[in-house]
Amino acid sequence: SSPTGIPLLRKTDATQPPEEGDEIRVGGLVRTLQTARMRRTPGYLDKPDGDIITDVPPEYPGRVLAGPRDVDGLTWWRLRVEEAPGAAQEGWVAEVAPNGVRLLEPLITVVPPQQGGNGGGSGGKFQPGDRVVTADFVNLRRTPGYRNKPADDVVAELPPNTAATITQGPSVADELDWWLLATVASDGRAVDGWSADTAPNGVTLLAAPEARPPVPPDGAFRPGELIQTATWVRVRRSPGITDKPDDDTVGDFVPKMTLVVLDGPREADGLTWWYVGGISLAVGELRGWVAQTAPSGVVLLQRAPDLPGTAIPSAHYLGAPFRGRFGISQLWGEHPEIYGQFTYDGVPLQGHNGIDFLTPTGVELLAVDDGVVGDAVYNDPSGFGHYVRLVHDWGESLYAHMQSIRVTPGAQVRRGQLLGFSDNTGFSGGPHLHFSLRINPYQRTDGWGGFSDPLPYLNPDDYILPAYIFPPAPGAPALDAAMAPRRPAGPGMAPDQPGVRRP
Structure with missing residues (x-):
């Protein structure tokens, strides 16, 4: 078990060798192979004494929170390690020591499927490494099962649409299939705990992310809303794709570009079109009509995805980076x-x-x-x-x-x-x-x-x-786009220099 009491291994009838992940990744589990020094920031050269947080003993599990960072010729990962229940340490640990000795290895604990429960002996709905989202309110527990459990068995209550990674399971308890999840609680804590994939009354608790609609549930954006391109999109002078002149195409937007919705929707050629404004890498400021989906059904425009483990921006926003507007x-x-x-x-x-x-x-x-x-x-x-x-x-x-x-x-x-x-x-x-x-x-x-x-x-x-x-012509949508003087285009960056790594 981990220092927090969460079981990582259990005895089974059929002995199987443990499996280990092929790479360290954010959200995954690792273990220390040697005593590993945890630091406040990546790097070990020319650091103050206060940079050292603790020495993590061998064979200690930890959760990867961030990384990798390449500093002082080493690869560093930010870990969360619990030395005792409620006593967590977070800091940076090198994957390999300066002398070449490996300090960290990825860890995935595999539990063979059991007969019974919702999995029906087939191994259940998911497997370790899968990403899931909560489909309802979920009590995250220290151990599988919900009957005759103490109050402190619940480590967090997760709201709907919380993203998580499955690190172990399934384990059958109280006629339900349970999965060990790694996620971030609504108060910002990195937590891991067990959840059933289905409630006793049959309500789905865990679902695959792809089961969520890739387009807005109501199928519509709003004028003034910021959206993003899901892939390369073509920008046109007017809605529609058939019987159009060559000059109807005015440019394109690359994937993950932010656009402001100026008008729409319009229906043309069986597609929904939006008039948008944004930055084209080829022509600069660009406005025109873009289809929400391609004729093949591929999504072209979407709202920005939530930050991992949060409901930002679907339910709320980050704080302002400055005081004022x-x-x-x-x-x-x-x-x-x-x-x-x-x-x-x-x-x-x-x-x-x-x-x-x-x-x-x-x-x-x-x-x-x-x-x-x-x-x-x-x-x-x-x-x-x-x-x-x-x-x-x-x-x-x-x-x-x-x-x-x-x-x-x-x-x-x-x-x-x-x-x-x-x-x-x-x-x-x-x-x-x-x-x-x-x-x-x-x-x-x-x-x-x-x-x-x-x-x-x-x-x-x-x-x-x-x-x-925004459109310069009279009659443009009345949005809050107060004229602001544009700063002369200054790079904000120095030319590349040997040995200088940009932040």
């Missing part, structure tokens, strides 16, 4: 001709990989969610000036070109906590906040440095969309 001088994806000269791990950027908010000097900058300070850096050589990077259960948030910093690496922060003040430090063309998110899992070599557009995850009341996204 400000316009935007540069959107996600703008100026590919400028940003293509900068690389992350050797891969050129496709365009601007964040949002530039028009914050004047001295504005309070705030944590958008609970987390840990990963970096608090002055005079970043890659061009971000003074910046802060927070690590959250779902990913990271980054705040650049700051005036001063009020937090230290390794410190726990709460949503809304002061991080520092805005300014114009680094390679910047004027006072502003460069803000961006990384969403787990991410790849630094995806052409965006692993970042994602943060706008869909922020409350629209906290910012003002730039006027250049």
